[in-house]
Amino acid sequence: MCWVEGMARDDIYSLLFLLCFLCFRAVSAQSAVFSCDVEGNPSLRNLSFCDRDLDIDSRVKDLVGRLTLPEKIGFLGDKAGAVQRLGIPGYEWWSEALHGVSYVGPGTKFSSLVPGATSFPQVILTAASFNTTLFTAIGKAVSTEARAMYNVGLAGLTFWSPNVNIFRDPRWGRGQETPGEDPLLSSKYGSSYVRGLQDADEPNKLKVGACCKHYTAYDVDNWKGVQRYTFNAIVTKQDLDDTFNPPFKSCVVDGNVASVMCSYNKVNGKPTCADSDLLVGTIRGDWKLNGYISSDCDSVDVLYSSQHYTKTPEEAAAITIKSGLDLNCGTFLTQHSQAAIQAGILTEADVDRAISNNFATQMRLGFYDGNPSKLPFGGLGPSDVCTKENQELAREAARQGIVLLKNSKGSLPLNPSTIGSLAVIGPNINVTKTMIGNYEGTPCKYTTPLQGLMETASNSKVLAVPGCSNVACSANGFQLDPAKQAAAQADVTILIVGADQSIERESFDRTDLNLPGQQTALVQEVTKAAKGLVILVIMSGGPFDISFAKNNDKISSILWVGYPGEAGGAAIADVIYGKFNPGGRLPVTWYPQSFADKVPMTDMRMRPDPSTGYPGRTYRFYSGDVVYAFGDGLSYTSFSHQLLKAPKLVVIPLEEGHECLDQACSSLDVTESWCQKMAVDVNLRVANNGGMAGGHTVFLFYTPPAVHGAPKKHLIGFEKVSLEPNAAENVAFSVDVCKDMSLVDEVGKRKVALGSHVLHVGDLKHYLKLEASRK
Numbered sequence: 108m109c110w111v112e113g114m115a116r117d118d119i120y121s122l123l124f125l126l127c128f129l130c131f132r133a134v135s136a137q138s139a140v141f142s143c144d145v146e147g148n149p150s151l152r153n154l155s156f157c158d159r160d161l162d163i164d165s166r167v168k169d170l171v172g173r174l175t176l177p178e179k180i181g182f183l184g185d186k187a188g189a190v191q192r193l194g195i196p197g198y199e200w201w202s203e204a205l206h207g208v209s210y211v212g213p214g215t216k217f218s219s220l221v222p223g224a225t226s227f228p229q230v231i232l233t234a235a236s237f238n239t240t241l242f243t244a245i246g247k248a249v250s251t252e253a254r255a256m257y258n259v260g261l262a263g264l265t266f267w268s269p270n271v272n273i274f275r276d277p278r279w280g281r282g283q284e285t286p287g288e289d290p291l292l293s294s295k296y297g298s299s300y301v302r303g304l305q306d307a308d309e310p311n312k313l314k315v316g317a318c319c320k321h322y323t324a325y326d327v328d329n330w331k332g333v334q335r336y337t338f339n340a341i342v343t344k345q346d347l348d349d350t351f352n353p354p355f356k357s358c359v360v361d362g363n364v365a366s367v368m369c370s371y372n373k374v375n376g377k378p379t380c381a382d383s384d385l386l387v388g389t390i391r392g393d394w395k396l397n398g399y400i401s402s403d404c405d406s407v408d409v410l411y412s413s414q415h416y417t418k419t420p421e422e423a424a425a426i427t428i429k430s431g432l433d434l435n436c437g438t439f440l441t442q443h444s445q446a447a448i449q450a451g452i453l454t455e456a457d458v459d460r461a462i463s464n465n466f467a468t469q470m471r472l473g474f475y476d477g478n479p480s481k482l483p484f485g486g487l488g489p490s491d492v493c494t495k496e497n498q499e500l501a502r503e504a505a506r507q508g509i510v511l512l513k514n515s516k517g518s519l520p521l522n523p524s525t526i527g528s529l530a531v532i533g534p535n536i537n538v539t540k541t542m543i544g545n546y547e548g549t550p551c552k553y554t555t556p557l558q559g560l561m562e563t564a565s566n567s568k569v570l571a572v573p574g575c576s577n578v579a580c581s582a583n584g585f586q587l588d589p590a591k592q593a594a595a596q597a598d599v600t601i602l603i604v605g606a607d608q609s610i611e612r613e614s615f616d617r618t619d620l621n622l623p624g625q626q627t628a629l630v631q632e633v634t635k636a637a638k639g640l641v642i643l644v645i646m647s648g649g650p651f652d653i654s655f656a657k658n659n660d661k662i663s664s665i666l667w668v669g670y671p672g673e674a675g676g677a678a679i680a681d682v683i684y685g686k687f688n689p690g691g692r693l694p695v696t697w698y699p700q701s702f703a704d705k706v707p708m709t710d711m712r713m714r715p716d717p718s719t720g721y722p723g724r725t726y727r728f729y730s731g732d733v734v735y736a737f738g739d740g741l742s743y744t745s746f747s748h749q750l751l752k753a754p755k756l757v758v759i760p761l762e763e764g765h766e767c768l769d770q771a772c773s774s775l776d777v778t779e780s781w782c783q784k785m786a787v788d789v790n791l792r793v794a795n796n797g798g799m800a801g802g803h804t805v806f807l808f809y810t811p812p813a814v815h816g817a818p819k820k821h822l823i824g825f826e827k828v829s830l831e832p833n834a835a836e837n838v839a840f841s842v843d844v845c846k847d848m849s850l851v852d853e854v855g856k857r858k859v860a861l862g863s864h865v866l867h868v869g870d871l872k873h874y875l876k877l878e879a880s881r882k
């Protein structure tokens with residue numbers, strides 16, 4: 108650089124100093140991005156969109172009215188444009204907070220000011236707690252940390268989480284991000300987590316904005332060459348309405364989520380982001396979304412460039428916006444919308460509608476309210492991130508989710524004072540990043556399984572042997588002998604195996620359900636060689652066929668620990684040593700390998716097809732053999748249920764002239780007038796009959812009469828209770844006949860079947876007859 112030669116040395120030093128100062132400012136920004144800085148710029152004071160006392164609609168209208176068309180188009184992308192004359196800075200819409208504030212979206216960064224955030228367990232494990240209070244508590248802790256990071260310029264206000272797609276196939280690489288295979292659990296998880304993230308003290312204000320994704324029927328990433336970008340999910344109306352869509356509906360209706368994201372895939376030939384029935388019709392029309400509809404990242408480009416759904420980019424811009432899309436993750440709409448308007452296939456009014464939804468969301472977040480330091484949540488800062496309480500909640504969440512799948516008498520919990528030596532074996536014994544799964548952030552700190560186990564059993568001699576060089580556990584680097592020797596000497600052997608992101612991740616589905624590489628051999632050989640008890644710990648998102656271990660008497664206990672988050676190792680030790688009594692239940696079916704051999708991942712059908720041997724999917728429809736079932740999970744104590752109250756007959760009063768009074772009908776439509784306030788009380792008593800306090804999930808399943816391809820069993824309620832030894836508690840379910848006991852027929856209509864319905868709680872069965880009669 109020749110110009111430096113003419114400068115004095117001191118000048119160079121000052122220049123370097125200045126550069127470093129600017130650099131430092133850039134990486135560790137100290138203030139939030141916001142509009143309407145009326146103190147800094149008094150000329151903004153007269154703009155009514157900056158007036159907090161006006162209603163949001165008027166403010167949005169005022170703002171839109173001041174923008175030129177090119178400015179408007181700049182608000183259609185995730186990197187929203189700045190309009191300096193109006194005091195509007197650029198805004199990055201894309202941040203992520205699946206199970207903690209994440210660095211995955213460009214809107215959020217960690218720096219020396221906030222080096223990490225609390226990393227809660229990956230969602231599939233949290234879901235296994237079946238504790239809706241916990242789901243909300245985590246959301247609340249995450250949004251506090253998010254808002255604290257926003258205040259120092261390190262995060263946005265809009266987070267594209269949670270992922271509420273149904274975990275339909277065990278091979279899905281992103282199943283780990285979801286609450287599992289059940290529509291009710293997914294619905295409750297989604298709406299509870301969203302409320303924790305979003306709810307502010309003032310009505311219609313948002314703490315942060317959440318986003319339920321990926322709408323809809325999205326659960327194939329990359330399976331044997333089938334890519335999510337071009338996959339066409341063939342889905343029946345019935346499966347869409349009673350399996351794939353309920354979690355999204357609950358996000359919008361029960362959670363009041365600020366956004367829904369449409370997915371990459373096509374559903375029945377149409378890209379979801381270009382399907383006006385799905386967007387305008389269902390999300391806006393039926394569910395009444397108060398917020399914005401976003402695309403997945405570059406999914407508008409994908410439907411043009413990869414799916415060739417439209418002939419021109421302008422047509423792609425027009426069809427998506429006209430179908431109800433408001434925001435595009437990417438630059439496609441900001442590039443092509445102007446030309447689409449010029450071509451006459453899109454109007455300025457369409458663009459106004461889209462950006463109005465985006466602005467309204469930002470207004471609810473306070474983005475147009477001036478300096479956030481003076482507003483609610485303005486006092487949050489770096490000291491509110493990674494607090495002791497939040498880190499303890501991360502450990503608590505992992506403990507509550509961990510599932511005890513097998514426990515022979517006298518095995519777990521271990522008494523640390525009686526263990527002279529402990530062998531800890533397997534590729535996941537001392538992992539850090541593996542524990543936080545994907546869509547992760549930098550955690551506050553890690554406690555690895557080995558660290559957790561050694562801390563509690565501080566007097567035991569610990570022999571740690573990975574056995575494999577990583578979870579892939581190829582023959583190369585497989586070290587069986589040292590593992591066997593350790594097990595042969597130790598009083599207790601704990602095997603910690605499973606997966607990580609090299610086995611299951613975004614853009615990568617599994618092709619089989621066996622433990623990776625030589626892991627099965629490792630478990631079997633070490634078990635054979637072991638002197639004492641053998642405890643098997645599976646760390647993974649998706650399920651594995653571990654029948655060999657289930658059926659091996661020498662393996663006395665099996666635990667599934669998901670990806671347990673930053674405090675995972677401490678939580679595993681808490682459970683193994685009985686400081687915490689496990690109460691997690693499997694949120695997905697664990698199928699045998701034969702399922703993966705027989706069923707193509709791309710076959711979306713939920714219901715079995717006996718004529719071709721297709722077995723159907725999830726506990727609601729699949730009737731083949733399982734390794735472990737949805738809802739499985741043991742405790743160190745034992746619980747029992749007693750039915751206190753439930754009706755045997757419910758009479759449905761029909762108006763004179765109703766066709767089902769004269770002829771036998773198999774079902775009634777839920778849109779009819781009788782369907783108001785038909786609730787059935789089911790009261791139970793739950794007792795802890797053992798000597799240890801513990802949490803227990805009461806599941807209320809039901810089996811409808813076999814009409815309309817009804818599920819063989821369906822979860823309609825669950826309640827987590829915590830009971831001291833020998834204590835009991837009443838649990839009451841109010842079952843809404845039309846909402847909870849209805850089913851979706853072949854054409855997507857919700858019906859209540861007449862006849863005998865069975866309610867199940869544990870081993871209890873209760874028969875309830877629904878009968879129609881003259882009013």
Ligand SMILES: *[C@@H]1O[C@H](CO)[C@@H](O)[C@H](O)[C@H]1NC(C)=O
Binds near residue numbers: 150152153
């Ligand atoms: C605000 O509006 C008033 C009345 O329209 C005008 O007199 C004043 O100059 C405006 N102030 C600023 C800062 O623009």
Ligand SMILES: *[C@@H]1O[C@H](CO)[C@@H](O)[C@H](O)[C@H]1NC(C)=O
Binds near residue numbers: 537
């Ligand atoms: C376990 O992992 C921790 C954290 O990465 C590391 O400090 C420690 O040395 C490891 N221990 C063993 C025995 O490998």
Ligand SMILES: *[C@@H]1O[C@H](CO)[C@@H](O)[C@H](O)[C@H]1NC(C)=O
Binds near residue numbers: 238803
């Ligand atoms: C549910 O989670 C909350 C928050 O961690 C906890 O306080 C409560 O005890 C849990 N409930 C049960 C029944 O375990």
